[in-house]
Amino acid sequence: MNIIDAHLHFSKCDSFDESAIAAGHRNETDSLKAAFDECGIVLGIAMGEMGGERIDGVATPRLPNREQPPFLVHCAGLESCELSAKTLDRSLELFDAEFRKPECVGLKLYPGYNPVPLNDPLHDPYFELAARHDLPVVIHTGELAGTRGLLKYSHPLNVDELAVKHPDVRFVMAHYGNPWIVDATAVAQKNPNVSLDLSGLAEGCYTTEEFLNRFHGHMEHIRHWLVYLNNFEKVMYGSDWPLINIPCYVGVIRSLIPEEFREQVFFRNACRIFPKVGKRLRDL
Helix, strand or coil: CCEEEEEECCCCCHHHHHHHHHCCCCCCHHHHHHHHHHHCEEEEEEECCCCCCCECCECCCECCCCCCCCCEEEEEEECHHHCCCCCHHHHHHHHHHHHCCCCEEEEEECECCECCCCCCHHHHHHHHHHHHCCCCEEEECCCCCCCCCCHHHCCCHHHHHHHHHCCCCCEEEEHHHCCCHHHHHHHHHHCCCEEEECCCCCCECCCHHHHHHHCHHHHHHHHHHHHHHCCHHHEECCCCCCCECHHHHHHHHHHHCCHHHHHHHHHHHHHHHCHHHHHHHHHC
């Protein structure tokens, strides 16, 4: 079975390097490619990162900070704390140019890390621009790394308001809103334009069996609410690499998904939710 990893990170920084070592590998291209080959992963979607170059107060597209290999595409990151009405037009020009690139397949926001409400009106033009390019908007939901972020901004219920306000925009709740799985399920079930990925539900270096034993209660909780959702067309596999060990994590997510829905979750849904992905696969 071919797999698309709908959520990973492909930037060099100390925290990612340390997380990779803790997960039993290296934050390097050859390490990622080896894991992809072992698991049958044919394409990965790298998330644009926070930080990076700043241009005269303009919110610029944030991209992975190293050269992407052909087996990766990316979502352009938006730093919400940089939004400004004064520089909006210039910022939108830059995002429009980025969205036109074949390797850019979506927009990524980091609420919580950026202490800006998702319903801030300054976000709206970016959502509308993404929709005009037929690109989904991926939104970090759930817990945060470190202590400086604010969880109230990353709660999945915030996505509900966006989905109602922007019915023509496709939203993806990254990380299934973990640990607010019940709330994320309600948002996805209610709104036809909201889907989710299963990336980053835990970190570290485990075999699949060790992982399932250690986090048995939480995995059963997730399995229950996926069944309650009763719509596996809204669910995508993602890893959150380099924070996790991909071969282990593929086994974990496979254990959560009924066999008849695995091809959807691991491959076909990403091709539909990220339309450029199908074209990129044809070009490989």
